[in-house]
Amino acid sequence: MSLYNELNYIDGITIIDKEGLILFTVKFNPDIDKKMEESIVGKNLFDVFYNINKSNSSLFECMDKDKLIERKGQYVKNLYVDDSITDNISIPIKHGGLIVGAIELSKVIADYDDNVNELPNDSAVMKLKPKCLNMGYNARYNLDNIICKDKNMVKLVEYAHHVAKSNSPIFITGETGTGKELFANGIHNASNRKDKPFIAQNCSAVPENLLESIFFGTSKGSYTGALDRKGLFEACDGGTLFLDELHCMPLHLQAKLLRAIEDKSARRIGENKERNFDVRIIAATNIKNEEILNKGFIRQDLYYRLSVVKIDIPPLRERLEDIKVLSYYFIKKYNSIFEKNITSISQEVTRFMLNYDWPGNIRELENFIESAILNVSKEKIIIDEKEAKEVNNIFNDDFLKTKSLKNILENTELNLIEEALMISKGNVTKAAEYLEIPRQTLQQKMIKYSTNLKPKS
Ligand SMILES: Nc1ncnc2c1ncn2[C@@H]1O[C@H](COP(=O)(O)OP(=O)(O)OP(=O)(O)O)[C@@H](O)[C@H]1O
Ligand SMILES: [Mg+2]
Missing domain, CATH: 1.10.10 (Arc Repressor Mutant, subunit A)
Known part of the structure; x- marks a missing residue:
């Protein structure tokens, strides 16, 4: 069912202009101080909701796509109040046919303070709140969203289409920013599980003492104040569980994870009953393939269980053709967001881009193009040395000389x-x-x- 039909009420409204400036906001919550709402107006959306950026904001997506966007389970970290998960409907606002901003109607579906009460009453947990829970319940990208021309990448995407249909676990490796999460999203959406949950859990973001209850759930009375809570496996039943940065999971928990995966069942903490689940695991790490086992980051038995299908995404510097297509893809995207008219990149900057190492891979390339387009004047149609120097201090004459x-x-x-x-x-x-x-x-x-x-x- 679409969110539009499901959203039986809302408890918040936000209006932004096309740059992300908050023009109006109201939370229909008696606990929220009106002064706080007033102080948000006039600030940039990304400064207030500091985990939100142009690529994950439903408000920006609706302006970008020029259509109503329904977003379930957007996780928002707020500078002023507790973090929450919201369901949103975002609609572009137009004047004279041009998009001038967007309005979002939202409903808080989970407030992190509430969750804290359900968790063990220890100070580490209280301090943390479960901010670390990366609870996106749906996968936003398809395999078609993977822009590439490099022949190895094209083959990899074809392979991903092929393996998506099976239920085999998948192990994705690749440097930071190469698109591991994008692949995981795409595989889920190309699988028969696409209408079931996709849950991404970053194993590095959760302290050890919480991981176990997050994965397996808890039962009432297992410790003082504990409530009946589903673990990730239960919550993800029928769907795909994406275990990001698996190498950060403590080894003893890896053993428990393996058991649960093999048995397709697990017990909530403090409960004797085995609960069955049907979950496909996609794991990912940015550790180099050869180091995963050598350095003991991941238990051998778990690695072999999860790496039935292996996807190793090459770094951007080895995908020269992709640098070009991705650059033009991002130029198009940011031309439209910033209302600029860039049509090309100068020869020198192109040479730089083809020779630079891109340690942050596609994320860094996107950032490079976004910043360059933001800096470029309205009348310019080419990204040249001036912008490149402003946005990347490695771009200088010496670099170009040594790389010519x-x-x-x-x-x-x-x-x-x-x-x-x-x-x-x-x-x-x-x-x-x-x-x-x-x-x-x-x-x-x-x-x-x-x-x-x-x-x-
Ligand atoms: N081939 C691609 N086409 C379009 N966008 C891409 C591509 N690869 C990556 N991106 C974009 O680059 C960013 C980084 O990708 P993603 O988060 O999937 O990387 P990652 O490998 O999971 O990184 P990390 O290890 O840091 O978590 C995202 O915004 C993603 O949409
Ligand atoms: Mg990732």
């Missing part, structure tokens, strides 16, 4: 000459024969490189 094609070719040539001279023990005639070039040519090159040339030892 000419420079790379010269370095390779220099290396080969050094190697040949080492093999020939400094005999130029023999080195030239080895390189299959005339002796005279080698001598000219040796003069050219005389300042750098040193036989390899």
Whole structure:
């Protein structure tokens, strides 16, 4: 059923302009101080709801897509009041046919303070509140949302389509920002489980003493004040449980997790009854494949159980074609958000982008384009050196010099000459024969490189 039909009441309204400035907000909650509401007006949405950004905000999505957006289970961290999970309907506001802002009608479905009362009464928990629970109950992306042209990536997406239909567990590896969560979302939505929950749980965000009750649930009376609570497996029945950063889960809990996965059942803490569930596990880590077992991050038995299907997403620097397509995809997106008219990226900046390492991968690339477009003046149509320098301090003349094609070719040539001279023990005639070039040519090159040339030892 659509949220539109389900949302039988609302308890909050927010209106923003197209830049995200809060124009009006009201929470129909007697506990909320009116002054707080007033102080939010005039602030940017992202400063108040500090875990929300342009890519996960339903208010921005409705403006972006120019249509009503229904969002179930948006987790919001609020600077002023407790964190909560809300169901939202967001609608663009137009003037003269142009989008000028958006309005959101929301209903709080879980307030973290309430949850705290249900959890063990210990100070660590009280301090934490369950802010760490990453409770998105639906997967927002499809495999079609994975933009790529690189042939290995195209194959990987095809493979993901193929394996989505099975129930086998999947283990996704890849550096930060390569799209692991995107794949997990996409696989769930391409599977027969798509109408069931998709729950993403980041194992690094939860303290050890809470993880167990989060996964397996609790029963009334298991400790003072404990209530009957479903664990993630129960809550996710029929759906997909995405275990992000699995390597952060303590090893003893990994053993319990394995048992639950193999038995397809588990007991709530403090309860004897086994409860069955049908959950597909997708696990992910940004630890390199070869280090996962070597360094003992993940138990061998659990790893082999979960890695029936392996998806290793290559880093962006190894997907040069993707740098281009993704850049233009993000240009289109941010042109429309910031009302700019960028049509291209200068040759120099392109060279930089193709040679830069992108340690934050696609997330960093998106950020680069977003900041560049934000900085560019309205009349400019090209992202050039000026914007690149402003948004990435690695972009400078030295970087470009060392990464130019000419420079790379010269370095390779220099290396080969050094190697040949080492093999020939400094005999130029023999080195030239080895390189299959005339002796005279080698001598000219040796003069050219005389300042750098040193036989390899
Ligand atoms: N191929 C792609 N096409 C479009 N957007 C992408 C692609 N890959 C990643 N992204 C976007 O980049 C961002 C990072 O992706 P995601 O969160 O899936 O990465 P991750 O591998 O889970 O990172 P982390 O290890 O830091 O959690 C997201 O906003 C995602 O939508
Ligand atoms: Mg992730």
